[in-house]
Amino acid sequence: MSVDAPARTLNVALVGNPNTGKSTLFNALSGIRQKTGNYPGVTVEKKHGSFTHKGQKVELIDLPGTYSLAPRSPDEMVTVDVLLGRQANEAKPNAVLVIVDASNLERNLYIVSQVKELGLPTVVALNMGDIAKDKGISVDVDKLAERLDVPVVATQANRKGGLDQLRDTIVSLLDRDSISPESPFPAEFCDKVSQLHEKLQKHDAESTRYLAERLLLDTSGYLEKELTSGGQELHNWIVESRNQLAELGQPVPAIEAISRYKWVQSVLDGIITREAARKVTLSDRIDRILTNRVGGTIFFILIMTLMFQAVFSDLVAGNLMGYIEGFFELIAGLVDASLADGALKSLLIDGVIAGVGGVLVFLPQICILFFFIAILEDCGYLARAAYLMDRLFSKIGLSGKSFIPLLSSFACAIPGIMAARVIENRRDRLITILVAPLMSCSARMPVYVLLTAAFIPDETIGGFLSLHTLVMLSMYLLGILAAVGVAFVLRRTILPGETPPFVMELPSYKFPSISGVLMVMVEKGWAFVKRAGTLIFAMTIIVWALSYFPRNEEAATAPFANEIAQLESQLEGANEEEAAQIEERLVEINNQIDGELLRGSFLGMAGHWIEPVVKPLGWDWKIGSAAIASFPAREVIISTMGVLYNLGGEEDEESAPLRETIKEAKWAGTDENVFNIPVALSIMVFFALCAQCAATLAVIKRETNSWRWPIFTFVYMTVLAYLGALITYQVSAAIMLS
Amino acid sequence: MSKLSQLAVGQKAVIASIDATNVAAVRLMEMGMTPGCSVKMIGSAPFGDPLEVEIRGYHLSLRKTEADLVELVS
Numbered sequence: 001m002s003v004d005a006p007a008r009t010l011n012v013a014l015v016g017n018p019n020t021g022k023s024t025l026f027n028a029l030s031g032i033r034q035k036t037g038n039y040p041g042v043t044v045e046k047k048h049g050s051f052t053h054k055g056q057k058v059e060l061i062d063l064p065g066t067y068s069l070a071p072r073s074p075d076e077m078v079t080v081d082v083l084l085g086r087q088a089n090e091a092k093p094n095a096v097l098v099i100v101d102a103s104n105l106e107r108n109l110y111i112v113s114q115v116k117e118l119g120l121p122t123v124v125a126l127n128m129g130d131i132a133k134d135k136g137i138s139v140d141v142d143k144l145a146e147r148l149d150v151p152v153v154a155t156q157a158n159r160k161g162g163l164d165q166l167r168d169t170i171v172s173l174l175d176r177d178s179i180s181p182e183s184p185f186p187a188e189f190c191d192k193v194s195q196l197h198e199k200l201q202k203h204d205a206e207s208t209r210y211l212a213e214r215l216l217l218d219t220s221g222y223l224e225k226e227l228t229s230g231g232q233e234l235h236n237w238i239v240e241s242r243n244q245l246a247e248l249g250q251p252v253p254a255i256e257a258i259s260r261y262k263w264v265q266s267v268l269d270g271i272i273t274r275e276a277a278r279k280v281t282l283s284d285r286i287d288r289i290l291t292n293r294v295g296g297t298i299f300f301i302l303i304m305t306l307m308f309q310a311v312f313s314d315l316v317a318g319n320l321m322g323y324i325e326g327f328f329e330l331i332a333g334l335v336d337a338s339l340a341d342g343a344l345k346s347l348l349i350d351g352v353i354a355g356v357g358g359v360l361v362f363l364p365q366i367c368i369l370f371f372f373i374a375i376l377e378d379c380g381y382l383a384r385a386a387y388l389m390d391r392l393f394s395k396i397g398l399s400g401k402s403f404i405p406l407l408s409s410f411a412c413a414i415p416g417i418m419a420a421r422v423i424e425n426r427r428d429r430l431i432t433i434l435v436a437p438l439m440s441c442s443a444r445m446p447v448y449v450l451l452t453a454a455f456i457p458d459e460t461i462g463g464f465l466s467l468h469t470l471v472m473l474s475m476y477l478l479g480i481l482a483a484v485g486v487a488f489v490l491r492r493t494i495l496p497g498e499t500p501p502f503v504m505e506l507p508s509y510k511f512p513s514i515s516g517v518l519m520v521m522v523e524k525g526w527a528f529v530k531r532a533g534t535l536i537f538a539m540t541i542i543v544w545a546l547s548y549f550p551r552n553e554e555a556a557t558a559p560f561a562n563e564i565a566q567l568e569s570q571l572e573g574a575n576e577e578e579a580a581q582i583e584e585r586l587v588e589i590n591n592q593i594d595g596e597l598l599r600g601s602f603l604g605m606a607g608h609w610i611e612p613v614v615k616p617l618g619w620d621w622k623i624g625s626a627a628i629a630s631f632p633a634r635e636v637i638i639s640t641m642g643v644l645y646n647l648g649g650e651e652d653e654e655s656a657p658l659r660e661t662i663k664e665a666k667w668a669g670t671d672e673n674v675f676n677i678p679v680a681l682s683i684m685v686f687f688a689l690c691a692q693c694a695a696t697l698a699v700i701k702r703e704t705n706s707w708r709w710p711i712f713t714f715v716y717m718t719v720l721a722y723l724g725a726l727i728t729y730q731v732s733a734a735i736m737l738s
Numbered sequence: 739m740s741k742l743s744q745l746a747v748g749q750k751a752v753i754a755s756i757d758a759t760n761v762a763a764v765r766l767m768e769m770g771m772t773p774g775c776s777v778k779m780i781g782s783a784p785f786g787d788p789l790e791v792e793i794r795g796y797h798l799s800l801r802k803t804e805a806d807l808v809e810l811v812s
Contacts, residue, residue: 067769068768070768072761103796104794104795106770106794106795107769107770107794110768135795220761253758253767254756254758254767257767257768257770257771261775274795291780291790292781293784296784297784387788387799388783388784390788390799390801391783392785394801400788501761501765501800501801501803502788502800502804503765503766503769503798503799503800503804504799504800505769505796505797505798506790506796506799507797
């Protein structure tokens, strides 16, 4: 056995209010040594990082930004559990680093007061001194440390200022096991807490004083259920104690805020100086315009337009997408040249490269959207956007906080659903997650583009509004309106309850940190590549197999065998012009054989099987099969249609032959066109509303930790899509085809 | 006694009490809205709700229904 005692690792938990630069500090301290994950059962993100300073290894746990350590839900409980060492698979922290905003010390010290009661060695990082200076606030750091009785380090996280001193201070905590907890509460209250703590320890020796105090303060009943499994006697004792405290002029839960803010004032008394007249900062002046009724609304519309313009214009996203497409075409070409025809080649080209490439092509749009969102968030504007949008959202029973997740969902529902974590209220978060997939994500674009270009006449209304633009815009609006309707209905049926409060800080504007913004962009982009990539990868293989097997090549080739043999012999003696004609005919035959094979595949059989169901939508079996194939990922429809209409799988939405062929397609045995405007509209509406994305459903499962919600989402969206397509077809057919 | 929701834009007042039986009120108190604290009305969002106030040197937004829980010293 080794006799060397392993160096003790220092586990430090990062705690602090939102908008204090906590994440920036975490990134600056840990550099690239980070890992993100999820706690099972809740939507709290866990972030681990580490650094080594003077030979001492320090592990950091970044906890979600919060104003208070008063748990009222499982999500908020995780933070307290981690700090108390109650969280499974998470080492108990040896120390806490609290990040506070120097320009907003009064409110920020509230959580310091709660942390100090935990009794863990604590360091306070006094961040954002530059903003405090702008506001004319100066703080005596030494005196603050003296009053708080814990080390205080002035930092400037966005410029990596004060980091060495902070690391020194953190490492110096290694020698301390605990600090004496300091309670700001009056004696009568502390007595009650001690009594309750004793009672709890009889049942569970591990129970802590902090949780006993929280139990007494939490009138919502959440902690009682969580900690005591609802004993009637204990419940009566707690209620009685609260009554007694109220009679003594210490009403629970108001006593907590009153006591702590009193403590904060005593700490800050005389060590914080403000210029006599509070300076009107640049932030104040900007805000006067940006939250103004007229100016604010105009700016909001402008910034949203600019953002979507950047995401959808060819200037940036379009070109990058072109490069990615080109890259996958190159790979497909290499595979095509180096492998013999057969199942493996088909799997690689039609399955893996077409499927995964078709998803990765949206990466630039997602990165650009998140680049914008990260900048807006970092500089403090997104809080204003939520503030401006709250009234609209509250009409459908949500709050302005749902704005950010739904905005992100226009790029892709997956990061959008993950962004719903900013909503504390569980019901609000759930409804936001359930309607997020209705926002028209970038994967719907190719479907809209193909069908619009093929079937909607290129005309303008009133000389300026193009009919194409109008149809595309309608599809986006359809998604938004459907989301509004569904949220409204959910609120009044299966997810009822009071509208949660909207209490939100509007932080001072600041210049965004470029490295932080880029980090968010890379993180989200990579998450998209990884999550969507793995699932899409698996799904495309399954869809490919269904469209490839069972394969009877002989039967499919037989009707053309003679012609092929004849053409091939003619080819030998043919001149250039004839050869070209013969080659063309051979390709045509090959495409027909491929089509025949597909009709005989499992996917083709399924298409025939569901034909009666899709006929009322104006669809034939081929559209039905393509729709089935698109359930794992809607982009698949383009390549599937290419194969179904005998064109080979390498078609994209810009492909003129595909557009022409589907225009010419006839119902079997008749000369009636399959496609017309009503059919095109009904397909677009179906794709706008249907949950054709397995990755999204998987993320809903992960974020809600239940199979119930992804299944619910799938069912309601499919029903909505079917009904929407049915109404669209029947109404538009009655108008246009009569 | 008047309520915070009735405060005119630009006006300052001192908080007298908060109806602490409400969950939203606990949130407000955690954010610094305690009796004796001074509060200033900054303005409201385009549709008149939510409101923006200044308290303890920072800006906080809240809906009128929440501002109704806060009584001001007359």
